[in-house]
Amino acid sequence: MKSRCRPPRSRACWISEATAARRAALEILRAVHAGIPFAAARDQAVGGLSARDRHLAHELSAGVLRARRTLDATLDISKVDQRLRDILRLGAYQLQRLDRIPAHAAVSTSVELARYTAGEAAARYVNQALRKLGGRGACPQRSEGTRDEERVGTHPDWLVERWRERFGSESTARLLEWNDARRPLVLQPVKWNAARLVGALESVGFQVASVPFDAGFAVTASTTAPPSLLPSTLPGYSDGAFIVQDPAQALVCRFAAVPGGARLYDACAAPGGKSVILALGGAVVTAGDRRPDRLRRLADSIGRARVPVTIVAADLLASPWRAASWDAVFVDAPCSATGTMARHPDARWRLTARAIEHLSQRQSQLLDAAGSLVRPGGVLTYATCSLEAEENENQVDDFLRRQPEFRRAPLPAPHAVPAELMTPAGDFCSRPWLHRIDGAYAARLERDAR
Numbered sequence: 001m002k003s004r005c006r007p008p009r010s011r012a013c014w015i016s017e018a019t020a021a022r023r024a025a026l027e028i029l030r031a032v033h034a035g036i037p038f039a040a041a042r043d044q045a046v047g048g049l050s051a052r053d054r055h056l057a058h059e060l061s062a063g064v065l066r067a068r069r070t071l072d073a074t075l076d077i078s079k080v081d082q083r084l085r086d087i088l089r090l091g092a093y094q095l096q097r098l099d100r101i102p103a104h105a106a107v108s109t110s111v112e113l114a115r116y117t118a119g120e121a122a123a124r125y126v127n128q129a130l131r132k133l134g135g136r137g138a139c140p141q142r143s144e145g146t147r148d149e150e151r152v153g154t155h156p157d158w159l160v161e162r163w164r165e166r167f168g169s170e171s172t173a174r175l176l177e178w179n180d181a182r183r184p185l186v187l188q189p190v191k192w193n194a195a196r197l198v199g200a201l202e203s204v205g206f207q208v209a210s211v212p213f214d215a216g217f218a219v220t221a222s223t224t225a226p227p228s229l230l231p232s233t234l235p236g237y238s239d240g241a242f243i244v245q246d247p248a249q250a251l252v253c254r255f256a257a258v259p260g261g262a263r264l265y266d267a268c269a270a271p272g273g274k275s276v277i278l279a280l281g282g283a284v285v286t287a288g289d290r291r292p293d294r295l296r297r298l299a300d301s302i303g304r305a306r307v308p309v310t311i312v313a314a315d316l317l318a319s320p321w322r323a324a325s326w327d328a329v330f331v332d333a334p335c336s337a338t339g340t341m342a343r344h345p346d347a348r349w350r351l352t353a354r355a356i357e358h359l360s361q362r363q364s365q366l367l368d369a370a371g372s373l374v375r376p377g378g379v380l381t382y383a384t385c386s387l388e389a390e391e392n393e394n395q396v397d398d399f400l401r402r403q404p405e406f407r408r409a410p411l412p413a414p415h416a417v418p419a420e421l422m423t424p425a426g427d428f429c430s431r432p433w434l435h436r437i438d439g440a441y442a443a444r445l446e447r448d449a450r
Contacts, residue, residue: 019109021056022090024049026113028061038065038346044229054230055221056101059182063097064089065345066180068166071096071154074133084122087113091130098363107131117340151317154180155348159338162353166389167433168222174433175387179341180349184218185229186211188250190276190305200235212436213418214246215254240305245273248339248385248430248440252332253277254416255386255428255442264325267316267370270294272301272309274332279307288314315368331370335391336386339432339439360390367399371406377449379409381426383442392441393427400445409446 003408024045031041042061046054064071064086071089074096078087091110095103107130113124155176163172179224189197194217201219203251209218221229231237231244255275258264260282266275267393269287271294279285287302287309290293297312304308316331336356337347367382374380382399400406408426411417423429428442 002079009258019112020049020051021060022113023110023221024053024057025060025064025090026086027280028057029064029089032061032065032346033086038062038344043268051221059098060090060093062182062345065349066091066154067097068154068349069156073153075129075282080129081118081125083116083118083146084126087117087126088129088425091126092133095130095133122141123446137414147367151166155226155353158353159348159351163387167387171431175431178432179345181342183246183342184209184220185231185244186216186218186246187234187242188245188273188277190240190242190280190307192239200241201393204235206234211247213251213421215250215437216245216435236413238304241358243273243276243301243305245277246340246343246438248435248438249273250277251417251421251430251437252383252428252440252442253281254442255411255430256328256330256379256383257412257415258283258328258330258379258381259412264328264330265321265326265373267314267319267373268332268334268366269311270298271377272298272305274330275309276301276305276307279309284308286310287315288312291314319369319373323371323372324378326373326378327375328379329370330381331371333366333391334358334386335363335386338387339385339441342432342437356388356390361380361396363391363395364398364444367395368402371399371403371445371447374447376447378447380406380445380447381442382445383440385438385440387431387439392429393423393425396427396443396445405448406445407448409444411444 027045028038028041031044032038042058046057049057068089071092075088075092077085077088087110091106094101094106105125110130111127113122114126126359135143159175160172163175167175182225187197192200198217201208205221207220209220211218219229219234236242256278258278262283262284264278264285266278266285266287268289269275270291274288275285275287275298287298288311289298290313293313299311302311336351336359337344338351341347370380382396386392400408410426417428421428421430421435428440430437430440432439
């Protein structure tokens with residue numbers, strides 16, 4: 001159904017349309033602050049909205065999370081009532097970063113939300129703060145010279161300095177730019193072949209484009225009448241036609257090169273995309289995870305894709321399997337997720353240097369536990385979505401020193417992983433600023449045959 005609000009739009013119509021999206025965006029931000037990951041918070045909040053409002057709610061909430069520090073400095077947020085902070089952030093983001101909704105609507109919807117949240121005095125405060133910020137909401141003019149500084153302000157200082165030391169200033173600037181841009185939804189065909197999936201998407205108004213390394217399809221909405229980009233509303237979802245998976249993760253599955261018929265234990269399997277792809281490649285997959293909430297997501301992915309994967313509730317550090325009992329073990333380890341911050345804008349503010357240290361310690365334990373399950377001659381694949389050496393190549397090097405019966409295993413020829421994604425040591429490594437896909441790392445480690 002077409003919107004009743006057609007250009008030129010009345011003030012009341014703009015306010016009505018923006019309010020639904022703003023309320024959803026506010027719910028997303030509050031859920032994220034409560035510890036819920038951004039994607040889960042978003043999907044929960046936007047389910048009942050129109051397609052246009054879903055897009056706006058996503059853009060507002062993700063944008064506020066990316067630009068939070070800059071917005072907070074502009075608003076002097078430390079002096080603001082906790083209940084009003086996200087309302088002001090949303091209003092300021094809309095005034096300063098978006099131009100398709102009139103300033104009067106940005107201010108009015110913020111005032112309405114403040115009144116609903118904290119009463120009339122709060123509404124007056126928000127009205128004055130936003131009008132003072134933007135004059136009647138006019139977007140402040142920003143010079144070219146301030147853009148790099150503003151982009152740095154969308155990430156914690158310690159993380160930017162860390163990346164500059166490791167990757168250099170130019171690469172870091174490109175990484176920050178990548179993280180601050182909205183990434184398209186990428187689908188991998190499962191039950192439908194590529195031609196059928198693309199045809200079904202295009203027939204209902206989606207635009208479909210290829211992605212680097214022929215690793216899926218990027219899906220965006222029509223600019224004239226954008227349909228929903230919630231995966232559950234796309235053609236073929238209930239039939240298991242596709243899974244949502246970035247090219248980097250699909251390429252990691254190719255890199256694993258698990259032979260058909262091999263018994264594979266996917267030890268940290270949720271949400272299940274890699275289990276699906278590995279099973280489609282012919283492996284006999286058992287997928288495990290230790291948390292009930294993650295097991296539910298895993299079961300949903302496997303069930304919808306209708307692939308023959310056995311699901312178990314199991315903690316790799318207290319494994320129910322006997323030693324040396326698997327042909328292959330795949331460990332997609334819990335990590336800092338610094339390679340996927342474009343898709344998870346809240347992750348940059350959750351992460352600390354201490355957290356990376358703690359994650360590294362856990363990864364070491366997981367690797368040792370996984371290694372004990374691999375039979376002689378079998379292969380252990382270790383993967384992360386991190387850019388950090390402590391979680392990636394350094395972790396693997398340390399494991400090989402502790403476990404001399406393992407060595408890096410060369411990929412069988414021919415294989416489907418481009419040479420530019422391979423390190424000199426033979427590991428997989430993708431960098432967003434170089435390869436235009438998420439950052440990811442993987443290593444194949446073979447146990448000596450005895």
